[in-house]
Amino acid sequence: MANLQSRALQLRIGIVGLGIAGSALLPSIAKHPYVKVTAASGRNKERLEKFASDYQAEYYFSVEDLCRSEQVDAVYIASPTELHAEHVKIAAHYKKHIIVEKPLAVSVEEADMLIQAAERSGIHMIVGHSFSFEPPIRKIREIIEEGKLGRVRMIHNWYFNDWIYRPRTPEELDTSLGGGVTYRQGSHQFDIIRYIGGGMLRSVRAMTGQWDESRATEGAHAAYLEFEDGTVATAIYNGYDHFHTTELTFGIGEGGPSIKPAGYASSRKTIQQLDNSDAERRLKSQKGYGGNQSKNYAKEEYNQPFFGLTVVSCERGDIRQSPNGLFVYGEDEKYEIQLQQETGRDVMIAELYDAVAQNRPPVHDGRWGKANLEVCQAVLESANERKEIYLSHQVAVDPLFRKVSQ
Known part of the structure; x- marks a missing residue:
């Protein structure tokens, strides 16, 4: 993961899934002065190409390729619930900070594995967008x-x-x-x-x-x-x-x-x-x-x-x-x-940024998501x-x- 301090605390986000949830987050990313969307992954080539043109960003057809990118510090996982476990594990492996859509997983046991993966990698994980x-x-x-x-x-x-x-x-x-x-x-x-x-x-x-x-x-x-x-x-x-x-x-x-x-x-x-x-x-x-x-x-x-x-x-x-x-x-x-x-998604982006830039523990972390x-x-x-x-x-x-x- 690139050193945020060397880039005036700019946080670069890649989006996994450009469906309704992924699209809804884009305005909140744009509002934050130190956060920028730099990449997306998905299966729809036409949609990805439009996104890349609109945001001068990279696009990938696999989550792993997105997480390998040196242009990505954190990922927003807006993929279907049944894919959350796989995608969180990939992001944690590449030491990318994570926002994962609710619910975190499909079982408490699976949630525990994801929390442990994030902690082993030393990254912050937020579960959202929660109301x-x-x-x-x-x-x-x-x-x-x-x-x-x-x-x-x-x-x-x-x-x-x-x-x-x-x-x-x-x-x-x-x-x-x-x-x-x-x-x-x-x-x-x-x-x-x-x-x-x-x-x-x-x-x-x-x-x-x-x-x-x-x-x-x-x-x-x-x-x-x-x-x-x-x-x-x-x-x-x-x-x-x-x-x-x-x-x-x-x-x-x-x-x-x-x-x-x-x-x-x-x-x-x-x-x-x-x-x-x-x-x-x-x-x-x-x-x-x-x-x-x-x-x-x-x-x-x-x-x-x-x-x-x-x-x-x-x-x-x-x-x-x-x-x-x-x-x-x-x-x-x-x-x-x-x-x-101020929208809840604005607050969610700010919570992620503060967690990464100031090492402030987020309220909506993996254990909060597991409790829900x-x-x-x-x-x-x-x-x-x-x-x-x-x-x-x-x-x-x-x-x-x-x-x-x-």
């Missing part, structure tokens, strides 16, 4: 730490949307490969809940739902979670494209855009009209970098992002999100805290066995978290 990076979630935690509302007692995250009927690859609908809403989206919910509550969950009791035989994976779950200190939480997710919680979140969705529905159950109807999984795969591919349905993330309308409806109850007040920040319902008044327009993964597995196990599952790999939130700008 506890988002300014409103971090600000809620900050308010709790200040203690003005007393101790946190209840945390709820409820999300109803069309996830199961968005274009999916077959692997994304295979639970054994980390597919379904519990692995893919529960990992966000449990991350939010654990961050707000301090991290140390004690147990899980849950149910899951597979309600469409043509999409044979979890499309819904309901989980009751208890923290070691007695704080309780619920995580409700329903991705079957009927009611959407954007009706309760000011019409604002993930990432902060105002959602403009294409019509009732439009996602479900679109998927039902496709002939086969190949047609669905092609439709999803169009949403990746350079595709004819890709978003321009740099120009997207921005509000504070909502991952469903989050409501937090403390001893002396409640907190929920507003389009510009947070509504706080105190003992004597309701007031709004407005936050600067443990909750995902516990939800599935609890639903299958119809019993409470106790947790053993939880980690606490570091109290030295970054303050949120207002």
Whole structure:
């Protein structure tokens, strides 16, 4: 790995996978004054060539070739979940710092191997993009730490949307490969809940739902979670494209855009009209970098992002999100805290840079990602066995978290 000090602490990132996640990170890399995207790997030659032209960057058809590059200091692994283990091991072997998309792996045991690989190589590994990076979630935690509302007692995250009927690859609908809403989206919910509550969950009791035989994976779950200190939480997710919680979140969705529905159950109807999984795969591919349905993330309308409806109850007040920040319902008044327009991906890039440049341990490291993964597995196990599952790999939130700008 090249010496960052010799290059005025410039951090060069290579992206593994130019799908939706890889494309969404590019504006945040561009915003950071000391971070630059220099390479990408993937299978689509046309997409890679466009990327190379747009960013004057290298491109490769293999992850190993990308990680060999002297122009890359860190990699963002945005490949499918079932490939995370292979790709993290390659990046660690070549001593590249890592951001790996959630979930970290498909089992706690696999996560342990990846954490050990990163530690042996002396590199930093962050698991993201998780929604506890988002300014409103971090600000809620900050308010709790200040203690003005007393101790946190209840945390709820409820999300109803069309996830199961968005274009999916077959692997994304295979639970054994980390597919379904519990692995893919529960990992966000449990991350939010654990961050707000301090991290140390004690147990899980849950149910899951597979309600469409043509999409044979979890499309819904309901989980009751208890923290070691007695704080309780619920995580409700329903991705079957009927009611959407954007009706309760000011019409604002993930990432902060105002959602403009294409019509009732439009996602479900679109998927039902496709002939086969190949047609669905092609439709999803169009949403990746350079595709004819890709978003321009740099120009997207921005509000504070909502991952469903989050409501937090403390001893002396409640907190929920507003389009510009947070509504706080105190003992004597309701007031709004407005936050600067900083995305969670901006924070994630800053967390990686600070880890590398200042050797500052990241909050969202491998053990944090493993703890979220443990909750995902516990939800599935609890639903299958119809019993409470106790947790053993939880980690606490570091109290030295970054303050949120207002």
